[in-house]
Amino acid sequence: MELRPVRKTSASGAVFEQLIAELVAGGLEPGESLPAERALTESLSVNRGAVREALQRLAQAGLVEINHGEPTRALDYRQSAGLDLLGRLLFDRDGRLDIEVARSITEMRAAIGPDIARLAALRCRADMIPVFESIVDAMANAGGDLERLARIDLDFWDVLTDAADNIAYRLAFNSLRQTYEPMAGELTGVMAAELTDLDARRAIVAALHASDASAAESAARSLLARGSLAITEALAALEGGER
Template sequence: MPLQPVTRRSVPDEVFDQVLAEVVDGEIEAGEALPSERRLAEVLGVSRPAVREALQRMAQTRLLDVRHGGATTVRDFRRFGGLDLLPRLLVRKGDLDTAVARSILEARLVVGPGVAALAAERGGPALEALLTDTVDALGATDDGVEQQLHALTFWDQVVDAADSMVFRLMFNSLRAAYEPALVALAPLMAEEVGQVGAYRLLTSAIGAGDPETVRAAADRVLRPATTSLLTALAALTSQESP
């Protein structure tokens, strides 16, 4: 096993994760009050500032409602949580949440073609050249992880060209959720990132600039893996429910 960097988790990190787990795994219902900072500090065996820092970070992500003088209460993460919660929701209590995984695949299929269409409107020949280089690099390797990285670069360039702050920020959040799992996902994504031809078609469609053609080409890149993974997920789900 290759040596890997030691991870040093700070005390507030630890507290944050524990509280987050309580909230996300439903140990504490929305609306319920958390123990006081002093009490938490005592129970967890850490200082109050450490607890405080963790709780404030939770509040920042709209998962807690901290009120001066009053109790700190839990908010409904399903109603207030942001995209950054995604990695934490994808794996709950140690298991993959298939419904969440499904939603990621579906969202990709909706957003990807839309972004590509926008990019095509604004990219010009410079974009096509850039993407061609990336696809060349993608085609030049057989390593699943490297292929995924090139594919990520491809979409990164597309998002850039789309010149859309909203899609850029969405992409950032999704990438942040995706990258840590990249190695584990290599076998699952092989079907998609191995299709160099589909990427080439999408690239030239973007260069040509017709939105509908681009949408179709982007769909062709994303759909095959999406379909087979959705099928696999459905099998998993029916298997675990009975």
């Protein structure tokens, strides 16, 4: 592992960032021992408290296993980590997009979005319908500004996820949103067909108003398919260019 001394300010956070970057990049194989706390304090030029705090955060994230009296060992994050890791996996340490991770995120989005709409149609409160209508109106008034449409679209899905009243989907949406927002600027052009499809959003809102779960699911699936197809094609082009 190649570790660098860190500044004393936010020492535990800096230690955490270095260690998680190494673990995600494969600097340690699952089951392999991390350096001892003393070795980490010396190589990173921090105190033992900062190292211990960072290791605890890694354990909470499902990246390492801490057993007192034994070395701290790396875990296979594919088996033990949660969705919060997606953003870190999307780009490697050199800033290159991981195409497989991006494709996986796109597939997950296409899979859970329609079911969020289905549940929302079953559980949406009547007082939420005007909120959806105002969001769609705001998109109609965006004048084709894709960046503005992308921001409003996140609001649409945020409220739709609230209406679905499913905590697992809410947490998944939070993770997907945090992953998406840093690269929203690069994706708006790719997702233009989805972002400008107001008819599909109006169909979702109408289905919510009618408590028609099947129609809501179908409209959401149709809407998300537009963006998924465009992203998949863009990723395929990137993949072809790397060969």
